[in-house]
Amino acid sequence: MAEADADIIVRLDGVEKHFGAVHALDGVDFAVRAGECVGLVGHNGAGKSTLMHVLAGTLAPDKGGIAIGGAAQSGYTVTLAQALGIRCVFQELSLCPNLTVAENARINHASLKGIGWRRRAGDLILAKLDEIFPGHGIGPADVVRDLPIGKRQMVEVARAFTVTIDPLRLVILDEPTSSLDAQTAGQLLAFVRRVVADGASCILISHLLGEVLENSNRIVVMRDGKVIAADKAAAFDRDKLVTAMGAAGKPVRVATERTAERDSTTPIRIRARPERQADGAELVAHEGEIVGLAGLSGHGQTELLLAIFNGAARRTDRIEVTASVALVAGDRQADGIFSLWSIGENIGIRSIAQLRKGMLISPASEDEFAASWQKKINIRTPDIRNNILSLSGGNQQKALFARALGSDARIVLMDDPMRGVDIGTKREVYELIRQEARGGRTFLWYTTETDELEHCDHVYVFRNGRIVADLRRDELTEEKVIQSSFQATG
Amino acid sequence: MLAGMTPRRLLRALLPALSLTLILIGIAWLNPRAISYFGFTLMLNLAIPIALATIAQMFVITGNDLDLSIGTFVGFVGCVTATWLRDEPLFGTLVLVGAIGVYAALGALIHLRNLPSIVVTLGMSFVWQGLAILLLPKPGGKAPDWLLHLMGFKSPWVPFPIIAAIVIAVVAHIGLMRTSYGAVLRGAGGNPVAISRAGWSLLKTKVAMFALAGLFGVLSGMALIGITTSADANIGNGYTLLSIAGVILGGGEFVGGRVSPIGAVIGALTLALAASPLLTFMHIPPDWQVGANGAILIIVLAARALISRREG
Amino acid sequence: MSVLRALIAKPWIWSFVGALAVWLAAIIFTGGSGAGGMLTAALSLAVFMVIVGIGQMFVITLGPGNVDLSLPANIGLASAVAMKVMDGNDSMVAVGLLAALAMGMAIGAANYLLIWALRIPPIIATLSASFIIQSIDISYGRGLQIKPPPGFADFTNVQILGVPILAILTVVFTIAAAIALQRTIYGRSVTAVGQNIRAAWLAGVPVGRIRFLTYMLSGTLGGLNGALLAGYFRGANVDIGNEYLLASIAVVVIGGTSVAGGKANVPGVWGAALFLVLLLTMLNTFGVSAGVRLLVTGLVIVGVITAAGGQKALR
Secondary structure (H helix, E strand, O other): OHHHHHHEEEEEEEEEEEEOOEEEEEEEEEEEEOOOEEEEEOOOOOOHHHHHHHHHOOOOOOEEEEEEOOEEEOOOOHHHHHHOOEEEEOOOOOOOOOOEHHHHHHHHOOOOOOOOHHHHHHHHHHHHHHHHOOOOOOOOOOEHHHOOHHHHHHHHHHHHHOOOOOOOOEEEEEOOOOOOOHHHHHHHHHHHHHHHHOOOEEEEEOOOHHHHHHHOOEEEEEEOOEEEEEEEHHHOOHHHHHHHHOOOOOOOOOOOOOOOOOOOOOOEEEEEOOOOOOOOOOEEEEOOOEEEEEOOOOOOHHHHHHHHHHHOOOOOOOEEEOOOEEEEOOOHHHHOOOOOOEHHHHHHHHHHHHHEEOOEEOHHHHHHHHHHHHHHHOOOOOOOOOEHHHOOHHHHHHHHHHHHHOOOOOEEEEEOOOOOOOHHHHHHHHHHHHHHHHOOOEEEEEOOOHHHHHHOOEEEEEEOOEEEEEEEHHHOOHHHHHHHHOOOOO | OHHHOOHHHHHHHHHHHHHHHHHHHHHHHHOHHHOOHHHHHHHOOOHHHHHHHHHHHHHHHHOOOOOOOHHHHHHHHHHHHHOHHHHOHHHHHHHHHHHHHHHHHHHHHHHHOOOOHHHHHHHHHHHHHHHHHHHOOOOEOOOOHHHHHHHOOOOOOOOHHHHHHHHHHHHHHHHHHHOHHHHHHHHHHHOHHHHHHOOOOHHHHHHHHHHHHHHHHHHHHHHHHHHHOOEOOOOOOOHHHHHHHHHHHOOOOOOOOOOOHHHHHHHHHHHHHHHHHHHHHOOOOHHHHHHHHHHHHHHHHHHHHHHHHHHO | OHHHHHHHHOOOHHHHHHHHHHHHHHHHHHOOOOHHHHHHHHHHHHHHHHHHHHHHHHHHHOOOOOOOOOHHHHHHHHHHHHHHHHOOOHHHHHHHHHHHHHHHHHHHHHHHHHHHHOOOOHHHHHHHHHHHHHHHHHHHOOOOOOOOOHHHHHHHHOEEOOEEHHHHHHHHHHHHHHHHHHHOHHHHHHHHHHHOHHHHHHOOOOHHHHHHHHHHHHHHHHHHHHHHHHHHOOOOOHHHHOOHHHHHHHHHHHOOOOOOOOOOOHHHHHHHHHHHHHHHHHHHHOOOOHHHHHHHHHHHHHHHHHHHOOOOOOO
């Protein structure tokens, strides 16, 4: 056991992390040895991101232990992680756009100072760029802002591998090839294999299953905050991974009483084509339909919803919307909640025009409106006039639903609104959505949870900003969704 | 550096120098005799204090803040220079150093309490103004002799203001753009989260920026009195807008940590010429000279917005 | 006891407490004489701060970075315009007022045009605009002795039982503004935009239009203020609005409106205006010079904003 421990760069034991009711990490045991590349795969909400943040020191686990190089850590922080040799390349770039490539390298290495620092920083990053991406065409004096996103990604990755004082033991790469073209992606992965062969370690998170299969020594599959499968890479193939990530072959429960009565006279409410769609496929939604948008998060679903939201006001050649729209935000902090207002005010904002008596908003109407929705959607609060932040996350989300559903909009767009919401709340809202749809409202539902797609009449799967699959209710299975979400080859 | 330059980006980068050239051409056309050693010395006289104030403002803007008190601060420094610095040099120096300390403390306050710099500096502008009036209720005082000699220096061949401007530009450029900590300071404006994740203290960067602004503000006030020989509490009031305009003219942006020290100095020179000499030569009545400053800023920003928009 | 507790909980109470404290300090210093006169004078002067303070309050409530720095120049120009149009003629008072209001509205619209079309931060847009307005004012009002029509001037100075009529009207206006903020679509939209501009847009609020209307409102109130000031002080001049730059922001900040946007405190504007005016009066009573007055005003602003703190970091 002892020699095996010394070999282990990082070990997580029984790590848990909760965000309110959500178990982002639900007791995870995870270890990486020296000289190995661990592939980490999983569908939305599996917990990969959270795991990465815990390893990098940006998030502290609620329970469980972290050991680096055999030494247990308490009070583990980013600075400590870096000193111990753990580097991270996150998906959101952490370069300063106004600085040059060399200057950005300097930012990460405090020892690069004094006379000639610029030359040394430039040489350092250039050498690493040459090593990883031969023929890259990036100069150390290039300003990051002026580089295309692919080159920025290259700089970010190269910088993570530069070494001055702190050692390089483990590099976590989160979707590192997402902005790279095929050739550069290949260069990066070849480099990773070399580095790993020389004794460093790497965690590779990617939705490109082929990439993971080809470049990892071991693969770990996560789902719902737990590790459900971990084995040598050779033990897996695409199908096995897909099966493991999904609900182990269980079919999507088809809710029985949902029938979309649709004939040739049902009006079309929305026609929308994503910006990057080359093949003319488009999203079509009829009145009374619940249309799902699926696929991995961040693959263009929100962009299309926002385009449709704007399209209600102004028609473009890509988007056609024939009725009023309301939107239920998923990121409620950024897009939904007015934190200084009461629950009632938050619910009523979309409908204030209807809550007037004469010129002024009538407090009585407002209270009545809010109270009726509190009952309808079951918001648990002693007083609708309390501040919105007094509600639990799930109930805040319900308030956002009430805002949209209580308005006069005939189309409701939902931007992954159930993220982090407890199952009880979800069930209550699903029923309401079905009810409203029967009443003639159209719903566009972007969700990262494949279970929710069972409520949809029709599902469009997105990948890389395009619609790649169009599944009717009767042909919908979780496996098909996952398959379309992940690319066949790296 | 020129590798990634599209024609539009090049235009943006050269905008400061182009504006200056245009103004010079305008002056040369209207009054050819102004283009001479004597002419430049006279016209660019006030360019030095304006340039110093502009650099001060530049440091603050680099950190995504704005200093609305630089004008009255320059006035205060001027009053101190014309009184204490002359009569009680040690005390005067202490006061000026203390003033820089106050600026540094403001930076710390703004960072720690997450305050909007507009409101804080607006309040401080009245503090400096009040202090200046207390010191010199009526215009008066006299600049120290050494300062008079310095600012009145007749350099051979090239007019002194131009030499001074070059020195200022070079020093600021080296300090902010070439040193290793300068990169950190600019990075703090560009992506503060990344800087702080890399282990740098954002408090220190904010304090450094404001302290530098204070330093250059002091230099600006001293230079101004060296030229005008006596002081008055309101003497620097126009420098707030001029300094902001200078930074923007020089290619700087309000957010993102993108500034250019050399551009800022060129911008200051342009404004010094446009603010008075050009307008006088164009026979624009003094009433309109105030407005012309505002108009120039708007025109420059409009030009930039147009270029950026087409650049996409 | 619960009444007291409820009263203390009101956010605007503190500015009134401050005003009361300052008034008491001043009275103690003078030994009680002139207390009533001091209040009347304070009310008269506070009126002008409140009018532009309310406009500035709406702008600041729009969210961080929104502020109208063109008010002083606006006020100066409006005073000149009003006086010129009225031309010493009582029958032209209404027209003159309308002209000043229209001028202010145009300035507000122009400000927003700069902000929207050139994408410059409101600070810079309104600051630049103010310089241009100043020039217009200087050349427009050149040389003429612009005196207000006698009836108008008298009206602005009328008092009922020691309370200036302008104060009464302004209080009515303040109540209307409070109602507008809380109970009209416009008012709700402003506070929505100020709290979270993106959420407001996604909730269907016409963000651009709301900002436009707000800058116009601020400009219009500046115009009104200019006309009234010219009447009260019996003459227009370029610098008549200068002290209202800091004053308009100060009454908003001290009155308890959040500088981060989304939370406005209407009664607080009155409390803060009284506080500031009484503070200045007290300083005058103490025989303090202009310099100390400026110093104290500035320090009070910095003190209050430091105590209030900024927007909590969202990270």
